[in-house]
Amino acid sequence: MILRTPPPRKRRADSQPPEDVNNNNAQSPSSNRELLVYEDLPVPEYSHDHSIPITSDQMLCTYQCRQMVKSEFFDALSSAEKQVHDYQSKFGALNEDLSNAEQELAAAKGREQMLQEQLRKEVDFSQEQLRKQIHSFSELESLQQLKPKKASLLEEKLSILSESIDREKNRLQNELLQMRSESKLSVSRISADLERMECKATNAEKESALLREQLEELKKRLDECMQEKFELEKKSSIRSPEVPSQDTNLLLKHLQEELRNYESEVREARKLKASHEDIELLKEKLYEEKSRRERTELDLLKLSDLQLNVKRLEDELCTWKSVVREIPGVSSADDILPKFAALQKEVVDGMMRAGDAQARMKEIQVSLDAAILDKQNAETEAAMAKERAESYKAEIKQLESVLGLITEERDRLKDVVKELKERTNLDGGTESVSGTIVQELEASLAKKENYVTELENSLLEKKEINSRQQNEIKLLNERLANEARRVKMLEREGDRLRSEISLLESKLGHGDFSSANTKVLRMVNTLAVDNEAKQTIEALQNELQKQRKSCRLLKNLKNSHVSKMDLSKPVQCGFLLYSFSDAGTHVDSYIAGKIKQLKEQIATLEKREERYKTVFAERISVFRRACCELFGYKIVMDDHQRPDGIPVTRFTLHSIYALSDDEKLQFEYESGNANIVVNDYTSQPEISRQVDIFIRKMNSIPAFTANLTVESFNKRTLS
Amino acid sequence: MASKTATKDIITLRGSAAIVSEFFGYAANSILYNRGVYPEESFARVKKYGLPMLLTQDEGVKSFISNLTSQLSEWLEAGKLQRVVLVIMSKATGEVLERWNFSIETDSEVVEKGVHGQRLCSPFTWIESDPKLIANPQMVKLHSFDTKIHKVDTLVSYKNDEWDEE
Numbered sequence: 001m002i003l004r005t006p007p008p009r010k011r012r013a014d015s016q017p018p019e020d021v022n023n024n025n026a027q028s029p030s031s032n033r034e035l036l037v038y039e040d041l042p043v044p045e046y047s048h049d050h051s052i053p054i055t056s057d058q059m060l061c062t063y064q065c066r067q068m069v070k071s072e073f074f075d076a077l078s079s080a081e082k083q084v085h086d087y088q089s090k091f092g093a094l095n096e097d098l099s100n101a102e103q104e105l106a107a108a109k110g111r112e113q114m115l116q117e118q119l120r121k122e123v124d125f126s127q128e129q130l131r132k133q134i135h136s137f138s139e140l141e142s143l144q145q146l147k148p149k150k151a152s153l154l155e156e157k158l159s160i161l162s163e164s165i166d167r168e169k170n171r172l173q174n175e176l177l178q179m180r181s182e183s184k185l186s187v188s189r190i191s192a193d194l195e196r197m198e199c200k201a202t203n204a205e206k207e208s209a210l211l212r213e214q215l216e217e218l219k220k221r222l223d224e225c226m227q228e229k230f231e232l233e234k235k236s237s238i239r240s241p242e243v244p245s246q247d248t249n250l251l252l253k254h255l256q257e258e259l260r261n262y263e264s265e266v267r268e269a270r271k272l273k274a275s276h277e278d279i280e281l282l283k284e285k286l287y288e289e290k291s292r293r294e295r296t297e298l299d300l301l302k303l304s305d306l307q308l309n310v311k312r313l314e315d316e317l318c319t320w321k322s323v324v325r326e327i328p329g330v331s332s333a334d335d336i337l338p339k340f341a342a343l344q345k346e347v348v349d350g351m352m353r354a355g356d357a358q359a360r361m362k363e364i365q366v367s368l369d370a371a372i373l374d375k376q377n378a379e380t381e382a383a384m385a386k387e388r389a390e391s392y393k394a395e396i397k398q399l400e401s402v403l404g405l406i407t408e409e410r411d412r413l414k415d416v417v418k419e420l421k422e423r424t425n426l427d428g429g430t431e432s433v434s435g436t437i438v439q440e441l442e443a444s445l446a447k448k449e450n451y452v453t454e455l456e457n458s459l460l461e462k463k464e465i466n467s468r469q470q471n472e473i474k475l476l477n478e479r480l481a482n483e484a485r486r487v488k489m490l491e492r493e494g495d496r497l498r499s500e501i502s503l504l505e506s507k508l509g510h511g512d513f514s515s516a517n518t519k520v521l522r523m524v525n526t527l528a529v530d531n532e533a534k535q536t537i538e539a540l541q542n543e544l545q546k547q548r549k550s551c552r553l554l555k556n557l558k559n560s561h562v563s564k565m566d567l568s569k570p571v572q573c574g575f576l577l578y579s580f581s582d583a584g585t586h587v588d589s590y591i592a593g594k595i596k597q598l599k600e601q602i603a604t605l606e607k608r609e610e611r612y613k614t615v616f617a618e619r620i621s622v623f624r625r626a627c628c629e630l631f632g633y634k635i636v637m638d639d640h641q642r643p644d645g646i647p648v649t650r651f652t653l654h655s656i657y658a659l660s661d662d663e664k665l666q667f668e669y670e671s672g673n674a675n676i677v678v679n680d681y682t683s684q685p686e687i688s689r690q691v692d693i694f695i696r697k698m699n700s701i702p703a704f705t706a707n708l709t710v711e712s713f714n715k716r717t718l719s
Numbered sequence: 720m721a722s723k724t725a726t727k728d729i730i731t732l733r734g735s736a737a738i739v740s741e742f743f744g745y746a747a748n749s750i751l752y753n754r755g756v757y758p759e760e761s762f763a764r765v766k767k768y769g770l771p772m773l774l775t776q777d778e779g780v781k782s783f784i785s786n787l788t789s790q791l792s793e794w795l796e797a798g799k800l801q802r803v804v805l806v807i808m809s810k811a812t813g814e815v816l817e818r819w820n821f822s823i824e825t826d827s828e829v830v831e832k833g834v835h836g837q838r839l840c841s842p843f844t845w846i847e848s849d850p851k852l853i854a855n856p857q858m859v860k861l862h863s864f865d866t867k868i869h870k871v872d873t874l875v876s877y878k879n880d881e882w883d884e885e
Contacts, residue, residue, distance in 0.1 A: 506858065513850065518801060522848040523787060534779075 072437060079444065086405065087451060094455065097398060101391060101466065108387050109473075112380060119376050123369070130365055134358070141354055154323070155340055161316060168313060175302070186295065193288065204277060211270070218266075222259065229255075373481050380477060384470050391466065395459060406452060413441060632656050632709040633665075640668070650677070653705065657712035665708075667701070674701055732833040735868040736795035742864075742871070743803055743821065744788040748774050750805055750819055790845070795823070795869060798830030806851045815851050817877045824870040855879050 229252065236248060324330050330339045420437060513520070628634050633653040640650040651674070653665040666677040676695055681687060687708070694704035745767060752762050752773040757780070762773040775781060794800040800823050807817040856876035863872040 513801070520848050520850050521845040523783070524844050524846050 072440075076440060076444075083444070083448060086409075090402070090405075090455065093398070094459070097394065098462065100394075101462075104387060104390070105466075105469070108383060111383065112473075115379055115383075116376070119372060123372055126368065130361070133361070137354060137358060137361075141351060145351075155337070158323075158336055161320065165313070165316065168309060172306075172309070175306075182295075193284070197284070200280075207273075215266070218262075225255075377474075377477065380474070384474070388467070388470070391463070395463065398459070399456075402452065402455070406448075409448070410445075413445060417441065628656065631705070632713075633705065642668075646670075655709060655712050657709065657716045659712075659715065663712075665705070676701070676704075732829050732868055733796055735866040736792045738866055739795055739823070739869045739871060740788045740792035743791055744784050745772050745774075746819075746821070746873075747784055747787070747805055748772065750807075751775060751780070754807060754817065756807065786844070795825075796833070798825040798827065800825070804851070808851070815853050815878070817875065818851065818853055818856070820874045820876065822872045822874070824872075826868045829868050853878055 232248075324332070324336070327336065327339055327343075330336055417438060624635065633655055636652040636654075638650055638652075639647055641647050649669045651667045651669060653667070654661070655663060655665075658664075663681050664679070665682065666679055667674045668677055676682065676691060682691055690704055690707060694700055694707060748762070749772065751757050752759070752775075757775060757777065761775055761777050763776050764771050765774050766772070775784075791800065791803065802820060802822045804821070805819040806815055807819075808815050853876050857879050858874060858876045861873040861875065863870065865871075
């Protein structure tokens, strides 16, 4: 332990006295700690009072020895400098290695990030593809959904078309039947006409036969007349050929003319008859032709309609055929419905398969994500392994280089040692010195070896640190993946919750409620009730007014007629008086009756009121006594008027444990709030303190009264 | 300072209750006009909220609505009101045709500060009723408004007409 005493104050101001400040001396905490400067003075001045004289001769060394020491020192210095330089270079190399390692780590991290980005891009791409596929699936689903709709539409169209076709068929059949019937009718008509014509022809033949017979008869008669005439002429010529008779000639001529006339008439008649017959024939023909023309016109119109229908039917048939052709596996209209059913089943199966495929796709997606993550992890592990291998290689190289250097040094030192040994062999006197030099060199070697081991240890430590960092990086990556998965789950939960919220909001908006904590009320006094009440009130009021008017009129009549009564005419007036008094007595009796009723009602109401009062008084006294028993206070309630004129209810509380009658609490109660009134009792210090705590601060009168009751009870029981 | 904020909150609660109950009054009048419950000529035009509003001049309806709004204001101050529903029913059949639903969310902190020991009971002019719900309604959500103390959401449910489905 070296005691260091401060020197006498040379460098400080003379006014301040030297203080003994020593690191090992304890100082009082209250003393002023002044700063003193220590100065290392040469040993002789710090020595104690007694000094030992040292001879200078003993301290002197030989020049040689000094030179040797110097040379040795310089050699050692140079070697040490070299070593330092080497170690510095090694340190620099190690630093460079460390920086390289850091750069490699950063590069690895960058590569990792790039890989991650690449993988993310790949994942995004795969997700986009998946989305496209899902979209295409959804489109397929929509198409498949549309298919049944189309199928249903087509079915409807089919049914409509079939119905229309049936209707057309029926109509056409009906038309056909009509046509047939018409044709039959026309045929029958024509046959009837034919028969008529035949009859006419037969009649005409018969007439002609008759006429021929008549003609033959006439001819016969003519011949007979001619014969008679010839005979007569002959006779006349025989009798008197001399006397030619003009009369007979005239007769003859006349007869001949008549004959000729008759013949011409007959001919004209025949002609007329023939012409009549022709006319009738022509008329019939004309009629037939007209009817035929009308029929053909109607048929033409019908033909055009039929042609249109036929065209329409042909078009429908074509569409049907095209539909049948489009739908595969259908050869006729009957096959369409089962085919549609089969198609619907196929659509349903297809949708189920699509659902399954979607589920499988999702599973594949999940497995793909997992595989991508695994791949990522494997790649990172591979990269890390590579880095580790490279780092190990680099370390090995370093160690080899270090080893080479160390061997070189060792060789050099061995050479130095050899040289020294040779020197020692040459110079025998300096053995001890060389021994020391060898020892020193060995010591320096040992130091170097220690340094090398230290460097190796530091390398190992750094390797461990690197491996730990890589492990941490791995763990962080795993955590990142887990967090990403959790984020996805949370997003899904969020969507589900949002859908639930929207569903609940719709339910809430609809009007759902929990009957446990919600009451549903509606106003009783609806407008209808109000209106009815108003109407009844108005009606009653009108009746009341009418009744009043009638009463007044009756009274006025009664009064006026009684006053105008003339005593001189007692009979009439008496009669009148009787009649009016009757009315008056009627009114009076009515009014008296009413008054009696009202008085009775009043009496009953008063009795009821008294009964209520007694009952109320009983109940209130029971209540007051119970309150007093339960809470320990006699409560007196009265109405009071404040100085500002506002009426207020005052409650005076007297505790049953009170020691005197003056111990009363007064409260003013107004619209639901009770306030304490300060009086002599409450202005006492103890009571006022309690009032401050319980009423002013805690705003609780029951707590104050309960506390007061307990304290009074304690006082009573203790006293 | 606490008492100052308490008084400020009480005033705001009262003011908010007054605003919301006034809104219900005007809303009821608008619904009665727009849905044709009462004839157009029985309504008069006034200016409110910067818009021309129609108010009924029928004394009975006026008194009914004013009684209603005063009671609603009391309940809003107490924070006891969850929802107000105006139901339009057929007079002949008693069938519910439309249900105008105003649901109310109240800031409970402000209500707790403002209400101390207020004992509320339903007055005798109000009786319990069934909720008059519509089965399978069509619902339309309308605008909501917020006074920072009371939040009112409006939703109308009406009977699903068969013609609409076609």
